[in-house]
Amino acid sequence: MSTKIHAVVDALGNPVRFHLTPGQASDLEGADHLLPGVVAETILGDKGYDADERVIEPLQAQGKTAVIPPRRNRKQLREYDKDLYKARHLIENFFAKLKQYRAIATRYDKRARNFLGAIYLAASVIWLN
Secondary structure (H helix, E strand, O other): OOEEEEEEEOOOOOEEEEEEEEOOOOHHHHHHHHHHHOOOOEEEOOHHHOOHHHHHHHHHHOOOEEEOOOOOOOOOOOOOOHHHHHHHHHHHHHHHHHOOOHHHHOOOOOOHHHHHHHHHHHHHHHHHO
8 A cells, every 4th residue: 555645845844734645646636635725926846746727727827836847748848947946855855854754654554544643743843853
């Protein structure tokens, strides 16, 4: 059994929100749950979130800037700020810190509710450090 952890971090790399999806689910399912509550003006994401109808257009309608590189198979390539995209290392650093907790890295908990609770607990410790 695998699980994807979708997370939102602030400009300092501190965790803000989480959502779990099954491992075989698309990244866009996590985006559907997390993006409506984001208050930032600029959203950074990886290629998994490159979807016009589900991610980019709703963000632009809210007046937000999406810094998401286009997928290779896109018919019309979209421009994005490559220098600003370099700040996406903050989310990668957060996941590296989160995976230092053995129970999270190996998913000890059978139930998603308990696993999400462990993620929130570990994120609280990360936030305090």
